Amino acid sequence: MRSLPIQTRLTAWYSLILAVVLSLFGLSAYFEMRNSIHETVDEALRDRLRGVRGLILRNTQYGDDDVKRELRQHSELAGGALLQVADQQGNWLYRTASMSDLQIPLVNANFSGPFTFFSQKVPFRVTTAEIKVESQSYLVQIAAPLDDFYEALHRFGVVLLVSIPILLLFAAGGGYWLSRRALAPFDQITRTARSIGIQNLSNRLVVPQTRDVLQRLSETFNGMLERLEAAFKKISQFTADASHELRTPVAVMRTRAELSLRKTRTVAEYREALTQIHAELEKTSDLVEKLMLLARADYGAEVLQLSSANLGDIVRDACGQGRTLSENKQISFNEQIPDSPVWIKADAHALRRLLLILIDNAVKYTPPGGRVEVLVATDDGSALAAVRDTGIGIASEDLPNVFERFYRADKARSRDSGGVGLGLSIGRWIAEAHAGTIEVQSSLGHGSVFEVRLPLANGDN
Ligand SMILES: Nc1ncnc2c1ncn2[C@@H]1O[C@H](COP(=O)(O)OP(=O)(O)OP(=O)(O)O)[C@@H](O)[C@H]1O
Ligand SMILES: [Mg+2]
Numbered sequence: 001m002r003s004l005p006i007q008t009r010l011t012a013w014y015s016l017i018l019a020v021v022l023s024l025f026g027l028s029a030y031f032e033m034r035n036s037i038h039e040t041v042d043e044a045l046r047d048r049l050r051g052v053r054g055l056i057l058r059n060t061q062y063g064d065d066d067v068k069r070e071l072r073q074h075s076e077l078a079g080g081a082l083l084q085v086a087d088q089q090g091n092w093l094y095r096t097a098s099m100s101d102l103q104i105p106l107v108n109a110n111f112s113g114p115f116t117f118f119s120q121k122v123p124f125r126v127t128t129a130e131i132k133v134e135s136q137s138y139l140v141q142i143a144a145p146l147d148d149f150y151e152a153l154h155r156f157g158v159v160l161l162v163s164i165p166i167l168l169l170f171a172a173g174g175g176y177w178l179s180r181r182a183l184a185p186f187d188q189i190t191r192t193a194r195s196i197g198i199q200n201l202s203n204r205l206v207v208p209q210t211r212d213v214l215q216r217l218s219e220t221f222n223g224m225l226e227r228l229e230a231a232f233k234k235i236s237q238f239t240a241d242a243s244h245e246l247r248t249p250v251a252v253m254r255t256r257a258e259l260s261l262r263k264t265r266t267v268a269e270y271r272e273a274l275t276q277i278h279a280e281l282e283k284t285s286d287l288v289e290k291l292m293l294l295a296r297a298d299y300g301a302e303v304l305q306l307s308s309a310n311l312g313d314i315v316r317d318a319c320g321q322g323r324t325l326s327e328n329k330q331i332s333f334n335e336q337i338p339d340s341p342v343w344i345k346a347d348a349h350a351l352r353r354l355l356l357i358l359i360d361n362a363v364k365y366t367p368p369g370g371r372v373e374v375l376v377a378t379d380d381g382s383a384l385a386a387v388r389d390t391g392i393g394i395a396s397e398d399l400p401n402v403f404e405r406f407y408r409a410d411k412a413r414s415r416d417s418g419g420v421g422l423g424l425s426i427g428r429w430i431a432e433a434h435a436g437t438i439e440v441q442s443s444l445g446h447g448s449v450f451e452v453r454l455p456l457a458n459g460d461n
Contacts, residue, residue, distance in 0.1 A: 010179040015172040022167060026160040033156060037149040038125065042114045045127040045142055052083065052140050053131050060133040067138075068094050082124070082143035088136065099143065106139060122147050185214050189221065201229045241406040242291050245420050249284045253277050290422045294405065297429050304347035304433045308457060311342040311351075311383050315376050318355035322374065325360065330368040336375040342383045345457045346434060354430040354438075357423040358387040358450045364419065366391030366447070382436075383456050388449045394442040402440060403428045 004012075055074055059066045064087070071094045075081040084095040086106055102119040107128055114127045123146040131138045185208065192205050204225060207218040260273040296302035319335045326333040355374070362372045370390040377384045394402060398409040406421040424438075431438040434454050442448035 007176060007179045007183060011172055011176040014175040014179075015168060018171050019164075019168055022164045026164055030153070030157055030160060034153055037146070037153065038114070038116070041125045041144050041146065041149070042127060045114065045125065045144055048078075048081075048142055049127060049129050049140060052085075052142065053129070056085075056131050056138055056140070057133060060136055064093055082145075084141050086139045086141075088138075090139075093138065099141075102143065104141060104143060106141065116146065117143070123150050186217075189218065193221065196225065198232070201225065201232055238294075238405055245287055245406070246284065249280045249287075253280045253284075256280075287420055287422075290420070290426060293426060294422065294429070297433075304350050304430075306345040306347055306434065308343055309346040309348050309351070311344050311346070311385060311454070312337045312339075312376050313341075314346065314348050314351050315355055315374060315385055318352045318359060319374055321356060322359035322363065322372070325363045326372055329363055329366075331363055331366055332371045334371065334373045336373070338376060342376055342378055343457050344383045344434070344454045346454070350430045351434065354427045354452065355385065355387070357427045358452075361419075361423060361450075362387050362389035362391065362448070365389065370447075378456060379453075381456060383454045385452045385454075386449055388447065390447040393444040393446050393448055394440070395444050396442075399440060399442060403438070 052071070052074070055070050056067055059070045067085075071083070071085060075083055075096045081096055082099045082102070084099045084104070084106075085093045087093050090106060102117070102124060104117050104119070104124070104126055107115075110130065112128055114125060117124045117126050124143045125146050126141060126143045128139065128141045131140055189205060192203070196203050204222045205218045207222065208214050256273055256276050260270060265273070293302060316335070316337055319333070319337075323333045359372065359374065366372060366389045372390075373386075373388040375384075375386050375388075377386075392410075394409050398407075401407045402409065403424045404421075405425045407425075408419060408421040428438050431452050431454070436452060436454035439451050439453070440448060441451075
């Protein structure tokens with residue numbers, strides 16, 4: 001059943017329920033009709049019994065013979081009446097000829113209500129009454145044929161038996177047609193869904209304003225397409241930007257090599273060319289490494305190993321390198337790390353990288369003579385690491401974008417200093433992988449502060 005199409009299943013259930021309902025209706029109608037036939041006939045028989053009773057009461061004082069005579073006259077008048085009367089001892093006082101043919105057993109009137117009796121397959125309705133006159137008592141039984149009524153009942157039964165299956169057939173056909181009609185919009189959705197691919201990801205379903213499951217389904221489907229389209233655009237942009245960034249160093253290296261190979265050069269010239277190519281290669285491999293990290297992070301392959309660590313140690317470690325960077329550029333470098341440990345759950349290698357990204361930026365975007373400060377603290381139940389500089393700052397319109405991939409606030413300046421705009425997006429991923437956040441505050445021309453907030457942990461596990 002489960003493997004059948006839903007239209008067929010719906011129709012089958014619907015037909016089954018209808019079959020049960022119609023059968024119950026047919027049966028109750030049939031028996032109700034039979035009951036009302038019996039009631040009508042019983043009522044007529046009771047009327048006739050009343051007549052016989054009056055007749056007996058009027059004549060008992062003259063003796064049984066008079067009663068018999070009166071009964072005969074009465075029956076002859078009624079023409080073929082079905083009547084029999086017995087005395088107290090069960091002896092027949094009077095029986096019409098047609099009644100004695102039927103051989104209806106004499107029953108006790110006190111225990112038996114009207115009943116149906118078949119004589120030679122012909123149904124009769126029989127009513128019995130006891131009539132008491134002073135010391136005498138008579139049992140009067142009177143019957144009426146039911147064959148005409150039963151014939152009508154039989155015809156009614158046949159009509160039911162024939163019409164119910166025909167009705168069911170029509171209803172099942174109608175049900176199937178209806179369920180196909182109701183499900184047709186789902187086919188439409190399926191067709192549209194099938195037609196959507198990478199080339200037309202911006203296509204959407206037409207949303208019917210029916211406020212029902214169809215509308216919800218179409219809206220959900222469109223919502224999913226929207227998210228897919230956004231994700232796909234992001235990936236395409238990433239790929240385009242990545243190829244673009246790779247093209248420049250590759251072109252530089254190629255030109256450099258081709259120029260050197262044009263004629264024989266001195267050792268010093270070869271050395272210089274190779275040094276330049278090596279420098280480009282270093283930048284390129286750095287770029288490729290960053291791209292791979294982001295790609296692996298995107299599909300969940302890059303997993304950090306978190307263990308208890310002292311944030312102070314990690315930051316101190318990063319500051320060692322940061323100090324060298326800033327000294328090379330005549331920038332004063334300051335670190336404020338508390339002596340007491342600040343325990344967090346961290347992947348020390350990744351977190352050091354995050355700190356280096358921030359320190360590298362601070363040094364890179366601060367002119368000589370400026371100042372870079374690194375500090376560690378606890379604040380409101382979380383661990384805090386901040387990198388502050390007195391550099392060029394970031395314009396407020398650029399602030400929301402600095403964590404985006406390949407975003408550079410000042411494209412020309414960044415390219416000169418070698419930045420591709422991936423540092424902060426990697427940094428944000430590292431912070432989030434530690435269940436932390438990273439935020440920036442900056443004022444153009446005055447400097448910036450990058451703040452990393454991480455959950456505190458117990459030092460003993
Ligand atoms: N401390 C800072 N002061 C001023 N601008 C900054 C600072 N840090 C980041 N920025 C701006 O944010 C942009 C993005 O920084 P991000 O570290 O992601 O890229 P990048 O430094 O340009 O390149 P990469 O770090 O990949 O070599 C930078 O290009 C720069 O414009
Ligand atoms: Mg950077």
